[in-house]
Amino acid sequence: MQTSAWLILLFPLAGTLVNALGFRVLPGKAVGWIGTAAIAAAFVCSVLAFLALQDRGEEHRQVVYVAWDYANTVGVDGKLSLLVDPLSIFMALVVTGVSTLIHLYSVAYLWSDRGYARFFAYLNFFVFSMLVLVLAGNFLLLIVGWAFVGAASYLLISFWYRRTTATSAGIKAFVINVVGDAGLVLGTFFIFRHSHTLDFLGTFDSASKDFASHNGALTAGLLLLLVGAFAKSAQVPLHTWLPDAMEGPTPVSALIHAATMVTAGVYLIARMHPLFELSDTAALVGAIVGCATLLIAGTIGLAVTDLKRVIAYSTMSQIGYMIMGVSAGAYVAGHFHLMTHAFFKALLFMAAGSVIAAMAGEQSLDRMRGFRRALPFTYACFVIGGLALSAVPPFSGFFSKDEILGDIASRGGGWWVFYVLGYVGAFLTALYTWRMIFRAFWGEPSPEARELEEGHLHHADAPFNPATGEIEDTDVGFPGPEHHIAERAPEMRIAMSVLAVLAVAGGVVQVPFVTNWLEHFLDPSFADSRFGAGPSDTLTVIGMVVAVVVAAAGISTAYLVWVARPGTAERVRERFAPLHRLFVNRWYFDELIDLLVVRPFAWLGRFGQQTFERVIVNGLLVGGTTNIVKAGSAAARALQNGFLRAYAAVLVLGMVAMALYFLIQST
């Protein structure tokens, strides 16, 4: 198992290096295949590690492999150590599995882009970083992986780097991620101060002892870790980067901003569960933020009109579910939802990519209509993903979402609020998902759809930026000239089909009353949790019924508003205009952050430059020094004025001084 564990990391790294260094000599789509093969190999190794892990006894399923010591001094034990346990292998399987499919999709989707090789190098680097994150065995490597995925995200969001919107989005994502990184590192310090080891297992084993009297420090440290989790998982208020991150190519959105990177926060909380269970405050904060996010994002999803951004807000909302779940102790449920969400969200993004390609790059829901007949395969995938997202049985999303809510309710007391709000969120989910589907695929076909029905893929007159409409070209740094739809690209179809099957059948691993394979598998990781007991049988059944009702209500409402009675949407919008404005402006979070953070920092920067740098540093310190030297040299220059009598005077003065000295000496 040790070899497989290290190979999981080394294959993507090798893929990056080969693609980055050798892309000039590799022909055609070879970089794409190499990238895909690297991740597929990593997936195979994950499966091997999984099998090897299951071979071991239940008590021995948390294994640490150390490659070397980075530093072992002043009590800091920095090692390159991997922790192979069910949770990390589960995450590795999800990450590598979904990544392989997305790489396969990208082989066809980005084919005409001049930055093809760069894309695959970056994507492999991302997968490598994510695997470092999930396989990390100590805080050091976790932080390294965390930072690397942030960097990979930045590189990929601003992949089309000549687009100003993309580069600004990349910077925004990176800055917010760095805020999270700072929280993560500081949280680690707080925890390390009392645990005196960076190792995960070491920290967890002695957690109750170390923090018995330092609960304040523990809570502070965990809150800082939560800052990191919220930044990475795009929870309120550090969420503003995720919708902007849709500036990246669609496979990037699928992989990073749906399936894997944004789930890092969920993984973090689950990994740190022994610490979270000691501090109720931190757990409660996590749950509250998760719940708030799922509702806020749900409402925004009802109002925005850019296709990818609707799906982005949907991601935010679903991750809110997961965060709420793992904060409340529903670790297995949370990860179950992580897995199913990865499947159907990646599927939705891939299908969205196909629709956008059919629209020749246009992403606005206002312009796309009636693609049902033109893109049948894409439509089918969208519907499957939508049903899974809306938690319709027997699709996978139904089981996972239900399980989270059931586990939360089983904690009793105030947690029932979260339970109810969770179902409100489920209603919103169904509503905005089917809004998206009905608007894009039903109704009178748009001109592009009509063109496609006749067999001719629409091409825009000039390539343009979908967000601002400005004209671009198709050279390096901008998207390529061709657009690829699923119906015409076998690689895309294969990837999407696999994901569709998984979205349909993925729930089978944890069907209530029937199977609990996932729970059984993840048990060794969460054996020390005090929240093992799930909901009672009655509650489970009630939950399932409520979920079905809510989903049906959502879908039918959406049908009514957008298909059966056109014009309802406009009327509702007019009646609830202020509310609509709030939602369309994304609850004004961007403006708030601009006011509270960006402007003070900009002011500080201006102050620093104009006052501090110009006056004090340049004027006083640097200028002062140079002026002193200038004055000195001016004085020295004045001595050399060619004025004979002055020279003689200085001579005589010197003589007088010397004579005086000798006179004094002789007394």
Add this chain to the structure above:
Amino acid sequence: MAEVFFFIAAIGAVCGAVGVVMVRNPFYAVLALVFHLLSLAALFLLLQAQFVAAAQVVVYAGAVMVLYVFVVAYVGAAEPTRLRAPVGRGQRAAAVLFGLALFVELAIAVLGSSLKAVPSDGPTVGAGFGSPAQIGELLLTKFLLPFEIASFLLLIAAAGAVVLARRRGGIGTEEADRVAAMDFRLPPGLGTMAEAVGGRSSREPFELGAGGGGE
């Protein structure tokens, strides 16, 4: 008796010195110096340095001063016009101060000296002291090398003076040598030392074509 002579000679020397410094006309300054030199010769005689006194009168007052007179006659005694603003306004005051300081220090050194022989008349010396015979003997025995080197120095000085003051190319080329002093004043902005030190040029900015040179 010797005191009276001493005072006369001393006062003469000092007056001659002051005269050199204060008289405007260089001719008269030279004459003052001659007077001073003759007083010095008297002082030397009082100090029993007959040969040196004679040499002083013949060589110094006789030859060197005559040379001076010739050059002053050649150069002229006119006070040249000031082309630039006076510099070193505090120069005169500083000069007097320094001179005074120097005198005071030297006086203190002399009068406060612990050399016992200074406030005395000196040891009794024989009749041949300071005579040409004694000087000559010293020059040719003990101080032969300085003597020879001094004669070399004279040769070099004579040759140097000829080189410095010669005409180049004959008599008629004086016109070509005639270079106006103003021509040596470079246009402003070309970085002469005088400008850098703050000497103001009294001419208008030099027009180098379309508007004077840039910044």
Add this chain to the structure above:
Amino acid sequence: MTLDWYLVVSALVFAVGTIGVLTRRNPLVILLCLELMLNAANIALIAFARMWGNAEGQVFAIVVLVVAACEVCIGLGLVVAVYRRRLPIDVDEIRELHG
């Protein structure tokens, strides 16, 4: 007179010569003042020769005389050369340290 008087006279003449060098603008007069300083040194030398009872000081004074003569030669030669160039005979005016 005791020897210290002669030395005081020497100091006085030297100081006057210094003031002259620092004050006058005509290079010829400056050279004259320089001669004053040299002569003051001569007085001191002769006085000390008398003090030691030994004529070596007088020999020194003769050598100083020779040197003064040479220096005057060269100095005057310089002044003549400057005059030939039609430059003003004024040390304040001849200040460019080049050329």
